[in-house]
Amino acid sequence: MKIRTLFLLCILLLTSEVVMSPTIEFQMKFARIRQALDYLERQHYEMEFIRFVNDLGHNESLNNWLCINRIGCFGEWQFAESTLHCLGFRQVTLRKFRKNPGIFPREMQQKALESLIKVNLALLRDYDHYIGDTIKGVVVTKSGLIAAAHLGGAGSTKRFLKSGGKANSKDALGTSIHDYMRKFRNYDLE
Structure with a gap:
């Protein structure tokens, strides 16, 4: 306002x-x-x-930086250990986090999230032309792409876009790329 x-x-x-x-x-x-x-x-x-x-943190863990889900993702944004290692956070493991959550405090988690967003945007840069298109009733936005890539990776997001929504992979908990594209489409990140 x-x-x-x-x-x-x-x-x-x-x-x-x-x-x-x-x-x-x-x-x-x-x-x-x-x-x-x-x-x-x-x-x-x-x-x-x-x-x-x-909002992404709230959806993933109710903004609880200590959260560990049933498939082993952890932190406020529910990182997989393999994702953290790819981002350079090799010292952070699920076992160590369970033992001492202080090895991966919220501030470090936020840095990891920002790094992941940058990596995913770089991987999706050739898919910007989909922004503004409607796939399975959802307008594709930058924020929706970022959220979908956070959920299922840039590869799954690319397959979703190229297939017109037919390749709609789900995570182990049943949440689909389409679900995240829809839920996180209304943020002005352009």
Whole structure:
């Protein structure tokens, strides 16, 4: 709400200045308004990313960084040990985490999640053209792709996209790529 109010205020200032200001003053004021709008846009995307990360954590573990599920994924974002090792967190194992959760605190888990998101986005970069398409009744979004790749990996997400949703793999708990694409489609991460 605050962002919209500030945006409308900037537009109001901009339109009133067009009528009353000499060109140089207008250009300076316009530059300040542009900086303010850029700042607001960055803030918006940062807040959306934080909201996405928190909601993903809530869906995975109710935001419990100590959580271990029945198939051996652990932490707030339910990492598989093999995923963590691929990301360079070789010292973190399920056995060690059970014994001492302090070896993988929430802050480190968040770094692992951010790394995983970067890796998945790199692996999915050639699939950006699907964004905006509708597959099995769900509009494909960047946030939906990130969540789907978190659930089943970039490979399963690619197969889902290429098959038009027919290759809809599920994790061991029964959650499908389509489920995560639908559930996490409404975050503005563009």
